[in-house]
Amino acid sequence: MVEDEHSLFDYCERYFRHVGALQKPAPSDVLCVELPRDVDKELTDRPFYWMWVEAMNETPANTVLYLKFNPDSTDAEAPPESKPELVVPGCYRMLRLYASAKARGAFAAAYETGGVLFPYAVFVVKVSFVSDRRMDFLESYAIDLQTFQVYGDVIPELLNRALLDERPQHARLIATPIDMDKVFSLLLRCVRLDVEARDHQWAIDARRRLELELGRLDDYYTSLHEQTRVIDPQHILPHAAERELRIAEIVWRTEPKIEVRPLQMALVYLGAPPGPNATSALADM
Amino acid sequence: MRLAEETSGRRATAGLRPPACNRQPATAGLQPPACNRRPATADQQPLALILLTSNYFGSEGVLYTYHEHTELRTLLTEHGNMPVGKWSMFTLAYEAHQQSVSESFDELTCLGVLPGLVPFDHQIETARRVINDLHGRALLADEVGLGKTIEAGLVLKEYLLRGLVKKALILVPASLVLQWTRELGEKFAIPAFAQRNEWSWTTYDVLVASIDTTKREPHRSQVLSQDWDLLIVDEAHKLKNSKTRNWQIVNQLRKKYLLLVTATPVQNDMRELYNLINLLRPGQLGSQEAFRSAHVSSKRVPKDPRALRSAISEVMVRNRRLDGGVEFTERFVEALQVKLSPEEQGLYDAVTEFIRDEYVRRKERQRSVLSLITLQREICSSSYAAMCTLETMQRDKHLTTVELARLRELHHQAESVPNYTKVNRVIELVREIDDKVILFTEYRATQDFLLYMLQQSNIRTVIYRGGYKRGKKDWMKDLFEHRAQVLIATEAGGEGINLQFCNQVINFDLPWNPMRIEQRIGRVHRLGQTRPVHIRNFSTAGTIEEYMVTLLQDKIRMFELIIGELDVILGAKAFEDDLMRTFMESHDDAEVRARLSALSKRVQMRESSAGETCHGRG
Numbered sequence: 001m002v003e004d005e006h007s008l009f010d011y012c013e014r015y016f017r018h019v020g021a022l023q024k025p026a027p028s029d030v031l032c033v034e035l036p037r038d039v040d041k042e043l044t045d046r047p048f049y050w051m052w053v054e055a056m057n058e059t060p061a062n063t064v065l066y067l068k069f070n071p072d073s074t075d076a077e078a079p080p081e082s083k084p085e086l087v088v089p090g091c092y093r094m095l096r097l098y099a100s101a102k103a104r105g106a107f108a109a110a111y112e113t114g115g116v117l118f119p120y121a122v123f124v125v126k127v128s129f130v131s132d133r134r135m136d137f138l139e140s141y142a143i144d145l146q147t148f149q150v151y152g153d154v155i156p157e158l159l160n161r162a163l164l165d166e167r168p169q170h171a172r173l174i175a176t177p178i179d180m181d182k183v184f185s186l187l188l189r190c191v192r193l194d195v196e197a198r199d200h201q202w203a204i205d206a207r208r209r210l211e212l213e214l215g216r217l218d219d220y221y222t223s224l225h226e227q228t229r230v231i232d233p234q235h236i237l238p239h240a241a242e243r244e245l246r247i248a249e250i251v252w253r254t255e256p257k258i259e260v261r262p263l264q265m266a267l268v269y270l271g272a273p274p275g276p277n278a279t280s281a282l283a284d285m
Numbered sequence: 286m287r288l289a290e291e292t293s294g295r296r297a298t299a300g301l302r303p304p305a306c307n308r309q310p311a312t313a314g315l316q317p318p319a320c321n322r323r324p325a326t327a328d329q330q331p332l333a334l335i336l337l338t339s340n341y342f343g344s345e346g347v348l349y350t351y352h353e354h355t356e357l358r359t360l361l362t363e364h365g366n367m368p369v370g371k372w373s374m375f376t377l378a379y380e381a382h383q384q385s386v387s388e389s390f391d392e393l394t395c396l397g398v399l400p401g402l403v404p405f406d407h408q409i410e411t412a413r414r415v416i417n418d419l420h421g422r423a424l425l426a427d428e429v430g431l432g433k434t435i436e437a438g439l440v441l442k443e444y445l446l447r448g449l450v451k452k453a454l455i456l457v458p459a460s461l462v463l464q465w466t467r468e469l470g471e472k473f474a475i476p477a478f479a480q481r482n483e484w485s486w487t488t489y490d491v492l493v494a495s496i497d498t499t500k501r502e503p504h505r506s507q508v509l510s511q512d513w514d515l516l517i518v519d520e521a522h523k524l525k526n527s528k529t530r531n532w533q534i535v536n537q538l539r540k541k542y543l544l545l546v547t548a549t550p551v552q553n554d555m556r557e558l559y560n561l562i563n564l565l566r567p568g569q570l571g572s573q574e575a576f577r578s579a580h581v582s583s584k585r586v587p588k589d590p591r592a593l594r595s596a597i598s599e600v601m602v603r604n605r606r607l608d609g610g611v612e613f614t615e616r617f618v619e620a621l622q623v624k625l626s627p628e629e630q631g632l633y634d635a636v637t638e639f640i641r642d643e644y645v646r647r648k649e650r651q652r653s654v655l656s657l658i659t660l661q662r663e664i665c666s667s668s669y670a671a672m673c674t675l676e677t678m679q680r681d682k683h684l685t686t687v688e689l690a691r692l693r694e695l696h697h698q699a700e701s702v703p704n705y706t707k708v709n710r711v712i713e714l715v716r717e718i719d720d721k722v723i724l725f726t727e728y729r730a731t732q733d734f735l736l737y738m739l740q741q742s743n744i745r746t747v748i749y750r751g752g753y754k755r756g757k758k759d760w761m762k763d764l765f766e767h768r769a770q771v772l773i774a775t776e777a778g779g780e781g782i783n784l785q786f787c788n789q790v791i792n793f794d795l796p797w798n799p800m801r802i803e804q805r806i807g808r809v810h811r812l813g814q815t816r817p818v819h820i821r822n823f824s825t826a827g828t829i830e831e832y833m834v835t836l837l838q839d840k841i842r843m844f845e846l847i848i849g850e851l852d853v854i855l856g857a858k859a860f861e862d863d864l865m866r867t868f869m870e871s872h873d874d875a876e877v878r879a880r881l882s883a884l885s886k887r888v889q890m891r892e893s894s895a896g897e898t899c900h901g902r903g
Contacts, residue, residue, distance in 0.1 A: 090398025105378025
């Protein structure tokens with residue numbers, strides 16, 4: 001398998017394992033899985049079918065997916081109840097799978113193994129610079145819930161630590177009351193500071209473009225107004241409305257905006273801080 | 286920059302909106318984007334969105350607005366304020382989010398996620414230019430067959446992935462609704478829906494609709510009441526006239542991005558180009574008066590091609606076949622001359638004589654000559670087609686007794702033609718080809734007649750015409766692909782459909798409009814065609830058709846040239862008018878030949894100067 005195929009295969013395999021899908025025998029480059037009903041609902045868009053199944057109290061057999069990652073993989077071993085399906089980047093199945101993972105993985109609790117463990121709130125945040133184009137940054141932060149120290153770019157570090165889904169038996173967790181509003185507020189302040197420090201030439205360009213476009217519109221409609229006033233006075237009002245609409249469209253499209261969107265949060269108990277680089281401590285805010 | 290002292294804690298139940306929303310429109314019909322529009326973000330979670338907005342100020346005023354989305358906080362509250370879930374799924378979600386991040390303003394992120402398509406370089410470059418340089422409002426004016434649909438699809442996909450477009454409307458001729466819907470799904474994995482009823486407008490995010498349906502109530506009100514992140518109009522030459530309802534509804538729609546797609550942005554008059562560009566960027570070419578004085582020398586000739594090219598380059602992209610980069614299969618053109626039977630020739634001569642007499646008389650009396658023009662062209666197509674018009678003309682109340690008698694005589698003569706030489710030759714040819722054939726005619730009467738004759742000869746044939754509803758057109762196309770050998774199409778029916786699985790075109794008659802000829806050929810000679818394309822033009826010896834084929838094929842060499850150029854060079858309607866005048870006002874064959882020769886020279890001379898005007902890459 002080439003790299004793309006391999007990484008898709010690996011992602012799908014992990015996803016199906018974590019959602020409890022039953023993996024069936026299949027060639028090594030194919031995934032054949034039987035889906036639990038809740039997963040099936042997320043991976044195939046057929047709400048009316050499920051409405052009917054539930055209304056009629058039906059118990060249909062679970063859906064079996066036979067996912068190929070290479071067009072040349074064999075279909076011969078596909079179970080009769082499934083239809084072989086080629087999975088490539090951007091295909092419908094992958095889009096549904098990502099959407100399902102995003103919904104299921106919005107929150108988590110995780111633990112390091114053994115010893116004394118301290119609580120951290122870990123966030124994944126998407127920052128977007130938007131005008132008529134868009135650029136995104138995926139940032140991650142960890143907030144020490146005792147000291148309110150904030151650590152940036154923590155996900156790579158945390159992925160290197162073997163975190164567990166269950167609390168280890170011999171670990172001692174440091175208990176701390178958590179004020180979620182305060183934690184979120186601190187997160188947003190930190191993000192804001194980071195965002196401010198970035199280069200905003202894109203916004204300056206967008207703002208300049210906006211002004212130019214508005215100026216051009218102004219010239220055009222002013223000349224149109226003059227002309228209409230003399231030749232065709234009853235068309236002045238429609239032109240004024242059209243002008244308002246065009247202005248609103250330009251502002252809608254071009255005005256520079258920054259969007260900050262926290263996407264995920266985890267409560268993680270760690271034996272040591274997730275990095276040396278504490279960015280700020282705003283406990284006194 | 287500093288944080289504004291007053292941070293707005295305004296909560297809205299819907300998403301971003303343009304600040305101009307507070308402005309009140311001066312009159313109904315045209316409204317600024319609605320304040321309660323949904324956010325244009327494809328990747329947001331399906332939650333009630335709470336938005337906090339604060340303004341940041343640069344030294345020169347507001348630089349950007351700052352929006353903090355707090356869906357996650359809301360969701361956490363719903364989960365009892367405690368994050369619960371598995372770390373392993375958390376990491377999978379993180380990887381999924383990484384997939385939907387646009388790491389750069391400039392790069393096309395969609396190229397890595399196109400399951401059913403490998404775009405050509407010029408298509409990628411066009412999409413990039415539309416997004417980065419033209420800021421999402423553009424006229425895509427590639428020549429026929431270069432994949433404008435793909436370019437528009439790439440732009441749509443990129444905007445969807447970047448979360449800049451959520452709600453998109455694609456307006457197309459009715460015959461292309463299913464084709465567009467299917468292509469977006471298969472090539473781009475975009476879940477597009479064909480508009481079916483008035484609920485479709487609010488139900489689906491990516492909607493493909495017929496422009497004719499859209500402009501009628503109750504659809505018109507529905508579509509105007511919404512904000513569209515992206516509007517794509519295919520066959521946008523139908524918006525050339527700002528007084529039409531087509532143009533007006535596109536002008537009234539509230540849209541962020543706009544793509545107009547047409548191979549023929551100018552057909553008859555430079556005002557058409559002005560009207561199209563005014564939809565994209567009002568004022569780009571100044572007021573109409575300013576445009577006329579700065580750019581228009583005569584109806585179709587610009588004052589300074591370079592200046593005009595520069596002005597439109599900010600809104601238009603035009604790729605030409607000649608620019609290279611795309612390998613097209615070969616195109617073989619052949620003229621097939623048919624000699625009429627004595628009865629057919631007699632009918633042709635009688636009808637032509639009648640038309641010449643009537644043309645002069647009607648011109649003198651300032652009466653319409655339209656039916657005469659139609660008749661002249663039909664008699665070249667088939668005597669059956671002419672027969673129908675002769676019958677209709679007899680109902681004209683202004684006819685004198687003599688004229689009526691003459692028309693009856695001609696009609697009777699047409700009825701008594703014993704055989705049809707041209708049709709018989711077509712049947713022979715279709716048998717010789719022994720492969721799928723598209724047979725084009727301009728006239729429905731000829732189409733019906735050909736269908737009948739081919740079926741009588743046991744040749745499986747389907748017809749395709751403008752009046753069919755889109756489901757029927759789709760069905761006919763499928764029948765042709767899988768069951769029939771011949772598709773008899775009119776241009777109106779064939780507009781925009783892709784028939785690359787066929788490589789044989791027969792022009793039973795030729796339209797006098799060069800663009801329509803290219804539209805015909807473009808159905809098969811386009812990207813995706815793997816075999817050489819064979820075009821056969823029928824011409825009947827000793828008729829106007831013979832001159833026509835000679836002029837178009839040999840003199841103007843339009844089948845060798847890329848005819849996409851000729852719309853600019855000729856002006857399609859003007860070309861038709863010139864031809865008609867040539868035929869009607871000439872007294873004999875020698876004069877016809879001399880005038881046609883002058884016409885072709887004029888065309889060749891214009892080629893170089895006008896070619897400069899619109900052929901720059903944008």
